[in-house]
Amino acid sequence: MTKPGQFKDTNSDFELFKKYNSEAIQEALNSNLPLIIGSRGIATGRSALPERFAEWLNNELNNKLNISGTVKKNTTKGYEGYGIFDLKTTKKESSDAKVKSKESIEIYNSLGNKTESGNVKIVNNIFKNKNDKSIITAYRVNKKLGLLESFRKFNAIGNPIDWQDFKPRFKGDNATIAFIDWYLGNDFTNLEQNYRNELLSQQFALMDLPIEYYDEIHMPSHATALDYLINKYEVKVEPKEPTNIPKGKPDVTTPDLAAAQKRNKYSKV
Numbered sequence: 001m002t003k004p005g006q007f008k009d010t011n012s013d014f015e016l017f018k019k020y021n022s023e024a025i026q027e028a029l030n031s032n033l034p035l036i037i038g039s040r041g042i043a044t045g046r047s048a049l050p051e052r053f054a055e056w057l058n059n060e061l062n063n064k065l066n067i068s069g070t071v072k073k074n075t076t077k078g079y080e081g082y083g084i085f086d087l088k089t090t091k092k093e094s095s096d097a098k099v100k101s102k103e104s105i106e107i108y109n110s111l112g113n114k115t116e117s118g119n120v121k122i123v124n125n126i127f128k129n130k131n132d133k134s135i136i137t138a139y140r141v142n143k144k145l146g147l148l149e150s151f152r153k154f155n156a157i158g159n160p161i162d163w164q165d166f167k168p169r170f171k172g173d174n175a176t177i178a179f180i181d182w183y184l185g186n187d188f189t190n191l192e193q194n195y196r197n198e199l200l201s202q203q204f205a206l207m208d209l210p211i212e213y214y215d216e217i218h219m220p221s222h223a224t225a226l227d228y229l230i231n232k233y234e235v236k237v238e239p240k241e242p243t244n245i246p247k248g249k250p251d252v253t254t255p256d257l258a259a260a261q262k263r264n265k266y267s268k269v
Helices: 011-031 051-065 095-100 102-109 147-154 175-184 193-201 222-231 255-265
Strands: 067-073 082-089 120-122 211-213
Touching: 011 051, 051 067, 051 082, 095 102, 102 175, 102 222, 120 222, 147 193, 175 193, 175 222, 211 222
Parallel strands: 120 211
Antiparallel strands: 067 082
């Protein structure tokens, strides 16, 4: 010890420190009791620690007890060292969530590192062509109308997952992966389902349409994902088989037949 309550930055003290704290952490795990986090943090006064001690303890608390903090230099006069400040509980990553998103992660990783793709075009004014239904506007055109009515009125397809408020479900998660999950029905199954169902019912009509987006963000956006899901992903909602082909005229293409032909053209790759 260097001063009462302090460890020296030696290997022997470090091993002793790890032993004591590993035992204490294990006791906490075995107890199954609620953890009380001190508002002042750990080692923020006379018990200031060598930096590597504080870093080790901070990692152990995070990995085993879901408590995270920030290692900072201790400013208490006469006690040089580091403490763990700003302690808070963290939500443990759900392995189930990542397994559930496996397909969406694979799709996202296949989209490259740009927003612009085969049918996605970056435009300066996202509202310019909002009334042109031969174009998909990948944006929440009218928040007052809502997503479903904006799609019906403007052919606007906004992401129901707001990236500004999105909380990652696992490491590497983002709002575009979440959008793919939502579209495929793998997660967010209580969110905007009438809107989702209508998108799926109109998927064949949306094929090949240009998709406009407002910015190149140098990573896939929900617009990039839409291009893949509409044009390359195997549609799970099957169209009705054509029933109104006039007899004797097999070359007549009805809307249902056109949809079936598109389905065959854009099978999963």
